Amino acid sequence: MRRSMLFIPGNTPNLLINGGFLGADALIFDLEDAVSPDEKDAARILVRNIMKFMDLRGCETIVRINSIDTDYWKADLEQILPQKPRWIMLPKTGCAADVLTADAEISRLEQRLGMEPNTVRLMPLIETALGVENAFAIASASKRVGAIFLGAEDLTADLRCKRTKGGAEIDYARSRMVMAARAAEVDVYDTPFTDVNDDEGIRADAEYAKSLGFTGKASISPRHVGVINEVFSPSRKDIEYAYEVMDAIRQAHEQGRGAIALHGKMIDAPIVARARQTIAMAEEMGVGKAVQHEES
Amino acid sequence: MEIIKRAIAGTLESSDAYVEIEPNAQGIRCELESVVEQQFGDNIRGLVEEILAGCGVKNAKIHIIDRGALECVIRARVEAAVMRGKGE
Secondary structure: OOOEEEEEEOOOHHHHHHHHHOOOOEEEEEOOOOOOHHHHHHHHHHHHHHHHHOOOOOOEEEEEOOOOOOOOHHHHHHHHHHHOOOEEEEOOOOOHHHHHHHHHHHHHHHHHOOOOOOOOEEEEEEOOHHHHHOHHHHHOOOOOEOEEEEOHHHHHHHHOOOOOOOOHHHHHHHHHHHHHHHHHOOEEEEOOOOOOOOHHHHHHHHHHHHHHOOOEEEEOOHHHHHHHHHHOOOOHHHHHHHHHHHHHHHHHHHOOOOOOEEOOEEOOHHHHHHHHHHHHHHHHHOOHHHHHHHHO | OOOOOOEEEOOOOOOOEEEEEEOOOOOEEEEEEEOOHHHHHHHHHHHHHHHHHHOOOOOEEEEEEEOOOOHHHHHHHHHHHHHHHOOO
């Protein structure tokens, strides 16, 4: 379950050591934009030590390395891979070849470190017009890719337009990213909402992203994490309905019935698939069984 | 491994440590300023010596201003200072 992903600057001990207490499902340790060029070396050593010695309280670790057109990315991987991050986020991914370049280097390091192949997943960060147009090719370039992530700040700079709260300028990119990710059967994450003090704005933005099909959303502020988790969690009503669907399926099988209806509506394969996803998520959140018992 | 030049890593911000390392003719000389000096000073000095030994540094003067850094942060800052001081 990865509803929220919180960016943590890679050279800031105070935030890094507290990352596990901020409520996010995943932490993105940022070695790229949040770190000045003359501190890249210290940041990667710091992140490596944090990952090695800190209890991150079950948060998934994602490390945003520097892009493959810099001199930093291979050193980032050298330092970070031994700590077995769940994900490497690859910024400014523009095409499938970028994925394959990073994939080859990660494979080389995995082999050297005696790790199972594809232990470390890749999450390409798509933040250019070229990347958006190549989204499906990027998402399906390698088995290592498990998700793609939209970065709207760099994208709007590339598009030569203003980034607005309404987000009309990234509508096409959002839809295209979701379509590409779902076609490639990987997850897809929405760009952060950058106004830290706008509590209504973050909710509306997260709800919109969810309505388009995004798996979750990134944040640059711990203040947004709670809202993102809430929006991307199934509601109590969704969970109750999911259990009803699975119960109806079970009863129909027991009675040898083919066609199944619930509350006057036919239950078909996509509804069952969605119910299974909802129950899996509810159980991961630790609320599934409680709702099921109350419902029965 | 020889420390060949003066190098700095870390900051004076809360939870961080500011580490300055420079060449020393003979042995390790460690100076520590820390708000927890009385309680943890010996532990921190021991940790620094262990990290320097791990990096293969036998001769260095090291000055640390600790702002309540956890062990893993001190490790990272000393490692970074060593790496910069050896000229990489």
